[in-house]
Amino acid sequence: MKAENRQRAHQIDAVTKPLTEWIANLHSERDPSLESRYGDEGCELWRHEIRIRLMHLAEAVAADRGELFVQNALWSRAAFLAREVDDHDLRRNLECTKEVCEQELPVDVAPTASKFIAEAIVALEKGPCDPLRPGNQPSEADTGSAKLARLYLLHLLQRNQTAAANLVFEAAREGKGIPEIYETILTPALIEIGRMWHLQEATVADEHYCTAATQMIMAQLRARMTRKPTNGKRLLAMAVGGDLHDLGIRMVADIFEMEGWSTEYLGANMPTSEVLLALTDPKGAPAFDLIAVSANTTLSVRAVASFIEAVRQHPVARGTPILVGGGAFRAVEDLWKVVGADGFAKDATSALRLANSLAAPA
Secondary structure, three states: OOHHHHHHHHHHHHOHHHHHHHHHHHHHHHOOHHHHHHHHHHHHHHHHHHHHHHHHHHHHHHHOOHHHHHHHHHHHHHHHHHOOOOHHHHHHHHHHHHHHHHHHOOOOOHHHHHHHHHHHHHHHHOOOOOOOOOOOOOOOOOOHHHHHHHHHHHHHHOOOHHHHHHHHHHHHHOOOOHHHHHHHHHHHHHHHHHHHHHOOOOOHHHHHHHHHHHHHHHHHHHHHOOOOOOOOOEEEEEEEOOOOOOHHHHHHHHHHHHOOOEEEEOOOOEOHHHHHOOOEOOOOOEOOOEEEEEOOOHHHHHHHHHHHHHHHOOOOOOOOOEEEEOHHHHHOOOHHHHOOOOEEOOOHHHHHHHHHHHOOOO
16 A cells, blocks of 8 residues: 555545535535435434545545445445435535535545545446345345355344254255355355345344354354364464454354464454564464454455554564455455455455465475
């Protein structure tokens, strides 16, 4: 990630609060009906929406990848339509955002910000586009695994964790390995509940229950897994600081462990300073053969880049290969290169394949 782009993003960060107010005020001026249609509470929610969108804009500017901001705009529209909110309001708000950014941001920042916002407006004008259906959700296919994923999610939505667990264990008894269960049953179900939550088809309680239940079921699967003999390689796995989503990286750690890797799983929201302390073994050598880092949202992109930069400056572990994954990297094909990683994996199985080529032989 280029230093000049990070600096431009920092300049957006520094004025996010006043920009939010100016954009909200301009939107109200351009559409006097806004306040009467949304009320005081609704207008405050608009301000929150603007602030978050500016944060996504800053990440897109830092990475110099407008697709990150476009995806956020499409994601917002999906939520607006689900709530029966006119998406013309979103487009008008983006137009106001573009105008204010052109007027108020520094001259070295405004052109890039304006370009990315314009790209988002064009994407909205192209017609229906659902970024919430990546193609591997339970409702998208009629394969046996897709049916199991739908049934698994249905059991959880009915608060029947036992039935969901039994479905998974029966799939294992019938010959499905843990990687296949993770990637064709659990992952599609979790993506679907996330989509349902975003579209208000499921509650926060539904999403939290499904996530917590899946964590428990994964723990039971881990207790039953057969591990290959150790291959002498060590993996450090975690979600970057600020990212609270860790089921995907937990799956990666599990599958590596099955394949003979010694894994150290640190979970979600790991501060870089703490991770750096773990990169050297007692003999003063690099402690790991590979670092796997997850970032599920666009708002974690700079955090990943900063983490990788810190590792590259480590006196001992600077050469340790770093593999990235998560939703942020699936959205933009070459984003892993932008943040300075050695590779990107869309799922745990492909992470393992790539790791075997990145990590030096034990």
